[in-house]
Amino acid sequence: MQPGVLLLLLLMSYMGVPLLAHKLEVNHEKAIVALNSLLLESTRTVPANPSVHIALRLSEKHNLQEEQTYLRRLKTDLRSLLSRSEQGSRPFTGLVALHLLALRVSCQDLQEKRQALLYLKNKLSAERNHTIYHQVPLTNYYQYSLGVLALCVNDIRIDHSVLSGLVPHDHHQHHHHHHSVDTLAAAVLALKCMRESTVPGRDVWMYSTERRLKAQQAINKLMEKIRRRWTSNGDVGNIYSTPLALQALLATGDTKRWLKGKINLLNKSKQGAFQNPMALSQLLPVLYRKTYLDIGQMDCRSESDELRRVDLEPLEPELSSQPEFVYVSVKERNLATTYTARVPLINQMSLLKVLQAASKNDSNFNFKTEQTLWGPFLSSVNHVPGQDDARTYWRLSSGAHTSLIEGIQDYLPQPGEHILLQLSSF
Numbered sequence: 057m058q059p060g061v062l063l064l065l066l067l068m069s070y071m072g073v074p075l076l077a078h079k080l081e082v083n084h085e086k087a088i089v090a091l092n093s094l095l096l097e098s099t100r101t102v103p104a105n106p107s108v109h110i111a112l113r114l115s116e117k118h119n120l121q122e123e124q125t126y127l128r129r130l131k132t133d134l135r136s137l138l139s140r141s142e143q144g145s146r147p148f149t150g151l152v153a154l155h156l157l158a159l160r161v162s163c164q165d166l167q168e169k170r171q172a173l174l175y176l177k178n179k180l181s182a183e184r185n186h187t188i189y190h191q192v193p194l195t196n197y198y199q200y201s202l203g204v205l206a207l208c209v210n211d212i213r214i215d216h217s218v219l220s221g222l223v224p225h226d227h228h229q230h231h232h233h234h235h236s237v238d239t240l241a242a243a244v245l246a247l248k249c250m251r252e253s254t255v256p257g258r259d260v261w262m263y264s265t266e267r268r269l270k271a272q273q274a275i276n277k278l279m280e281k282i283r284r285r286w287t288s289n290g291d292v293g294n295i296y297s298t299p300l301a302l303q304a305l306l307a308t309g310d311t312k313r314w315l316k317g318k319i320n321l322l323n324k325s326k327q328g329a330f331q332n333p334m335a336l337s338q339l340l341p342v343l344y345r346k347t348y349l350d351i352g353q354m355d356c357r358s359e360s361d362e363l364r365r366v367d368l369e370p371l372e373p374e375l376s377s378q379p380e381f382v383y384v385s386v387k388e389r390n391l392a393t394t395y396t397a398r399v400p401l402i403n404q405m406s407l408l409k410v411l412q413a414a415s416k417n418d419s420n421f422n423f424k425t426e427q428t429l430w431g432p433f434l435s436s437v438n439h440v441p442g443q444d445d446a447r448t449y450w451r452l453s454s455g456a457h458t459s460l461i462e463g464i465q466d467y468l469p470q471p472g473e474h475i476l477l478q479l480s481s482f
């Protein structure tokens with residue numbers, strides 16, 4: 057045996073364990089790039105989604121031409137959003153925030169951006185005033201946090217009052233108490249961004265020592281809540297809040313939990329849990345070890361231009377031979393069941409298809425949807441709307457107790473399942 061070969065064999069036996077780890081890492085890498093291509097593929101569909109753009113830009117691999125085209129569509133959308141906002145429509149705090157993050161992550165500075173920044177500043181003041189008088193923001197704390205984050209990564213100084221609306225006060229504990237993990241994570245990212253902010257072009261902090269200390273204390277409190285929702289298999293809350301929770305963990309230096317959570321999410325994604333482009337857009341950054349705080353550091357230079365779309369074969373639906381049924385009930389405020397239907401389940405139907413079939417068969421049942429970044433939102437059932445200002449919505453559940461973690465377009469009811477549509481408070 058040649059001494060060189062012996063040495064190599066020796067080396068390999070030493071490196072046995074790291075080699076295995078390396079192989080795993082290569083497999084993970086491949087899985088992540090596949091998800092990246094899948095997200096790129098989703099840009100073919102309308103409407104454009106700023107959250108998808110953010111994820112594509114934070115990735116390690118790019119298709120620069122596709123990203124440029126997508127950015128142009130987003131700019132057009134932002135322009136029409138801003139002009140609609142002048143006609144006294146509902147507040148677009150979160151949506152405008154996502155657009156501003158999308159512009160910053162592409163290193164874009166333009167007229168629309170200044171207009172959008174001004175809009176967001178005003179909306180955040182309005183959100184803050186609303187929390188003072190009504191204990192809750194105009195939209196919700198998730199959008200409030202996205203708004204602060206978007207101003208922050210764009211180097212805009214944020215008002216005292218707006219910032220203090222993000223800090224959980226002890227006598228407000230009950231409000232922060234039932235926040236979802238997604239919302240807690242968004243608040244952490246916003247506060248962390250503010251804490252780390254420096255004055256552009258100068259080497260000094262943007263905010264006073266006292267403000268920064270308060271922000272740190274708030275981050276600690278919020279992170280404690282997030283860690284309490286951590287389960288040993290790597291979920292935080294449910295699988296769709298885990299990506300944002302991992303961003304918060306990563307941003308605060310908990311790489312151990314981040315890694316565990318990442319592997320768990322990669323496995324879930326192999327089982328098809330992240331087909332929805334919005335869900336995938338919240339997942340991808342953290343798989344690449346990125347957080348929304350990295351948006352502020354983007355310089356858009358020397359990026360690898362090698363990402364291609366994948367043409368996926370559509371999943372074969374499972375064919376069912378016998379007629380099977382799914383049951384739909386409607387419960388209004390008084391908890392009385394006002395409607396029930398039995399719908400034949402043909403092959404694999406989404407809940408949306410089931411509801412459409414029910415309303416086609418029976419003129420006593422009808423519903424309305426509104427398009428959102430997550431897909432169609434069930435906005436009204438049998439002429440009763442869920443109302444943001446009354447803080448009501450149509451909650452989806454399986455049986456009486458299991459709240460669905462997907463919307464009507466993504467959820468595939470099983471044979472014999474009882475789906476409940478229930479007007480609820482949030």
Ligand code: B12
Nearest residue numbers: 150151196238296297429430434449451452460461463482
């Ligand atoms: C706030 C919030 C709500 C509020 C929204 C109203 C309000 N005024 O605040 C309420 C309580 C009504 C709500 C309801 C539901 N939600 Co919700 N919600 C959120 C949250 C925390 C923030 C959304 C937001 O403001 N985004 C910012 C703006 C810019 O984006 P947007 O798309 O324009 O926002 C609107 C839509 O997102 C819509 N919306 C909210 N939730 C959902 C869920 C679905 C499936 C759809 C289609 C739309 C939708 O309301 C937003 C405000 O108008 C997200 C967390 C996250 N990670 O994104 C979860 C989240 C989107 N919701 C989720 C779910 C599952 C639901 C429900 C299906 C729960 C249920 N069992 O009934 C219902 C929707 C049912 C229906 N009628 O169609 C999941 C979606 C996961 C997935 N894979 O689809 C998330 C990710 C939370 C989670 N981790 O489980 N939600």
